[in-house]
Amino acid sequence: MLENPTLKNITDPNFGRPPEHQNELLQRLGEHHITSFNYMIRKGLSQAIDNLNPVEFVLSERRIKLKISNYTFNSPEVPFGTIGVRNNLIYPTECRQRAATYKGKLYVDVDW
Known part of the structure; x- marks a missing residue:
């Protein structure tokens, strides 16, 4: 435990800025x-x-064959109706902060 704590790190003008070269x-x-x-x-x-x-x-005496012919995967988005949202895009970090999943909708075309 420090005997004389200081706030010198947060008063540094470079505080919060990532260094030019990150740890590889x-x-x-x-x-x-x-x-x-x-x-x-x-x-x-x-x-x-x-x-x-x-x-x-x-x-009913008809032979039916189902096959997925095409799909579309939408990017993950902030749930509709979320207060204070300006942009619907969401990233994994924000999902962790919201305790949400990083999921997008999957649409498929089924031929028969």
């Missing part, structure tokens, strides 16, 4: 999470949908 290890700490998420959005989801087999069944 800290910068790479969450890189694998970001890389994995970006892969899922850019390629993985498309590959998963392409690998789905069509569902076939009989209904």
Whole structure:
């Protein structure tokens, strides 16, 4: 415990400004999470949908086949009606602060 605490750090004009060169290890700490998420959005989801087999069944003597033909994944947004929101975009840090999930809507076209 400090015997003579000071506030010299917060009175420094550079307080709160990130240094020009960040610690490389800290910068790479969450890189694998970001890389994995970006892969899922850019390629993985498309590959998963392409690998789905069509569902076939009989209904009232008619054979029906369902297949996902297209999808759209919307970026995560602040919930509609949130007070004080100027921009609907939301980022993972804000989701952690709000105790919310970083989720977006997934729309699919189903051919039959």
